[in-house]
Amino acid sequence: MINEKTSEGVGLYARSSHRPVLYRDFCKSDAIRRRYWARNYVGWPRFSSLKPNNTHKILKKLEDAKKVRCIVTQNVDNLHAKAGSRRVIELHGTAFKVMCLNCDQRICRYYLQDIFNKLNPHMSAICQMIRPDGDVDLLQEQVEEFVVPACEYCGGILKPDIIFFGDNVPRQVVESVKYNVEHSDSLLVLGSTLTTYSAYRIILQANNAGKPIAILNIGKTRADNLADIKVEGRCGDVLVRICTMMDQHKVFT
DSSP, X not given: OEEOSOOTTOSSGGGOOOOOOBHHHHHHOHHHHHHHHHHHHHHHHHHHTOOOOHHHHHHHHHHHTTOOSOEEEOOOSOHHXXXXXXXXXXXTEEEEEEEETTTOOEEEHHHHHHHHHHHOTXXXXXXXXXXXXXXXXXXXXXXXXXXXXXXTTTSOOEEEEEOOBTOOOOHHHHHXXXXXXXXXXXXXXXXXXXXXHHHHHHHHHHHHTTOOEEEEEXXXXXXXXXXXXXXXXXXXXXXXXXXHHHHHTXXXX
């Protein structure tokens, strides 16, 4: 199952011209890293406190009923885990961990927030809008004054443990997705346009393996021509109806 939040005209990206930073730019530029972390720092309290919605909860229920083998998500918000789902593959990583580009050491994002607080005691801003990766808008003066720490272990560059544009999905993640597609009866896509190849590749794998494919999304997707079933609608609304019918047939008992 692929889950994302980029249906046509829906979601935070649809309301903004903002696009995430490129991997190569983050690695090469101190200024870009400072801007990224300053904005991420201000958005973190709200971003990290987000709660699972009906879709997350229904997927957990379907997993418990052994109707969902595995969830592959392009989101980095950890909401599937918060909902209690156990078999989740985070295709693009998670914003709740931070890695060092030099020694590959990983730390908890909450721990980094404590370090930011100590290094930037006068930093304050009101978060008006938050994006799917926790990013917000700040004044240039606020960004320039922001202090970013280095890795405590080796002095290397700290980066959120997510896949930026221009970066590659780790091989072990790709193989895990492939294995689960091969051992599943079918593939369900929820709320994704499948624009990125990392997601579209999963559709191709399922199609090549002869697995039935169903897509639930608002608007067109990249793989509509490969779908056996295509439903236009909001994930929460449609899944609630499906679960109601399953309850009536005592599927969850």
